[in-house]
Amino acid sequence: MSLAPTPVPPTSPADSDLVRAARGLPVSRTPVWFMRQAGRSLPEYRSLRAGTAMLDACQDPDMVTEITLQPVRRHGVDAAILFSDIVLPLVVAGMDVEIKPGIGPVIGKPVRTVADVEALPALEPEALGFLQTAVRQLVAELGATPLIGFAGAPFTLATYLIEGGPSKEHARTKAFMYAEPEAWSRLLDKLAVSAAIFLRAQVDAGAVAVQLFDSWAGVLSAADYAERVLPHSRAVFDGLGERDVPRIHFGVGTGELLPLIGDAGADVVGVDWRIPLDEATRRVGPHRSLQGNLDPAVLLADRATVDREVRRVVEQGRAARGHIFNLGHGVLPDTDPDVLTHVAELVHELTTR
Numbered sequence: 001m002s003l004a005p006t007p008v009p010p011t012s013p014a015d016s017d018l019v020r021a022a023r024g025l026p027v028s029r030t031p032v033w034f035m036r037q038a039g040r041s042l043p044e045y046r047s048l049r050a051g052t053a054m055l056d057a058c059q060d061p062d063m064v065t066e067i068t069l070q071p072v073r074r075h076g077v078d079a080a081i082l083f084s085d086i087v088l089p090l091v092v093a094g095m096d097v098e099i100k101p102g103i104g105p106v107i108g109k110p111v112r113t114v115a116d117v118e119a120l121p122a123l124e125p126e127a128l129g130f131l132q133t134a135v136r137q138l139v140a141e142l143g144a145t146p147l148i149g150f151a152g153a154p155f156t157l158a159t160y161l162i163e164g165g166p167s168k169e170h171a172r173t174k175a176f177m178y179a180e181p182e183a184w185s186r187l188l189d190k191l192a193v194s195a196a197i198f199l200r201a202q203v204d205a206g207a208v209a210v211q212l213f214d215s216w217a218g219v220l221s222a223a224d225y226a227e228r229v230l231p232h233s234r235a236v237f238d239g240l241g242e243r244d245v246p247r248i249h250f251g252v253g254t255g256e257l258l259p260l261i262g263d264a265g266a267d268v269v270g271v272d273w274r275i276p277l278d279e280a281t282r283r284v285g286p287h288r289s290l291q292g293n294l295d296p297a298v299l300l301a302d303r304a305t306v307d308r309e310v311r312r313v314v315e316q317g318r319a320a321r322g323h324i325f326n327l328g329h330g331v332l333p334d335t336d337p338d339v340l341t342h343v344a345e346l347v348h349e350l351t352t353r
């Protein structure tokens with residue numbers, strides 16, 4: 001008869017495998033969740049969202065609760081991420097923002113001058129009651145499964161505000177950064193304050209981990225990132241004060257920025273698919289965990305390829321202090337949801353201690 005200890009399943013969100021991996025503590029198995037796990041890959045999401053604008057859905061606590069729970073029920077992932085959007089704090093503050101289907105966030109009056117920066121409305125914490133209601137409902141429903149709160153990092157939000165919508169090169173954003181350094185710093189200060197308010201509201205209502213999305217930071221040189229962006233992202237994390245929740249810091253194309261992304265105050269660095277996790281561990285150092293990094297496009301390939309790539313990511317993730325399995329960026333809308341369920345099962349099977 002084997003006397004090997006049976007791994008004890010987590011009993012509380014704050015002691016879940018996700019939180020433990022983020023802190024570099026032993027886990028019962030590698031935790032897995034998927035960026036954009038809620039959303040268009042799920043038929044139940046498409047039917048619930050039909051006829052409701054994205055930003056209205058984000059401000060309806062019952063819809064937020066249901067959409068956040070859908071992928072947890074379906075895939076058996078180890079974390080929920082609040083259904084919301086990085087532009088929501090701007091909307092709640094009263095800015096003219098719309099999320100256009102098939103495009104993304106579009107800003108009515110883009111920020112192009114020093115006066116535009118000064119005129120940005122502030123986010124009042126009291127206006128986030130609906131969000132805290134959603135978080136409390138979720139915590140009650142989720143049991144031992146942790147809820148991740150999130151915010152957009154100042155740089156990535158600034159790209160939408162300055163460009164007026166999604167863009168590839170972010171050229172206007174960079175031009176503003178170089179031409180108006182004081183207004184740039186003031187803009188990112190304001191966005192950091194609002195991101196911190198958004199995160200505190202989620203943590204105070206029961207989120208047990210946070211992720212800062214700096215999705216587009218990879219367009220910057222390390223020198224510009226270090227001087228003109230990192231201090232503002234650090235201010236967001238500092239704004240959490242004594243709240244003892246692990247902090248995940250993610251961007252795309254950040255291979256050259258990985259050490260800096262960690263230095264902004266993260267427990268976990270999110271890595272895209274371009275850098276293998278063993279190499280990312282060398283860049284980030286031994287004192288932080290990693291999250292990632294399966295290429296979301298792999299999920300559109302055949303099952304043998306999916307399995308091979310999942311195994312590779314799991315193996316390379318063993319180099320890290322702690323590993324949270326995820327994609328290198330969000331789930332693509334054409335992804336077959338059954339493949340996501342399979343990936344979650346395979347990661348668990350490969351890593352159960």
Ligand code: 1CP
Binds near residue numbers: 039083167
């Ligand atoms: O109608 C729809 O279904 C709109 C699609 C959609 C969804 C489902 C958008 C518009 N946002 C969201 C939800 C969302 N956005 C989540 C939910 C939680 C989950 O992951 O399941 C999260 C975390 C975000 C964050 C977000 N929004 C980011 C950072 C993450 C990333 O993908 O890099 C960014 C850059 C945005 C802006 C945004 N919102 C929506 C779109 C299509 C975009 C990207 C546009 C662009 O390419 O610039």
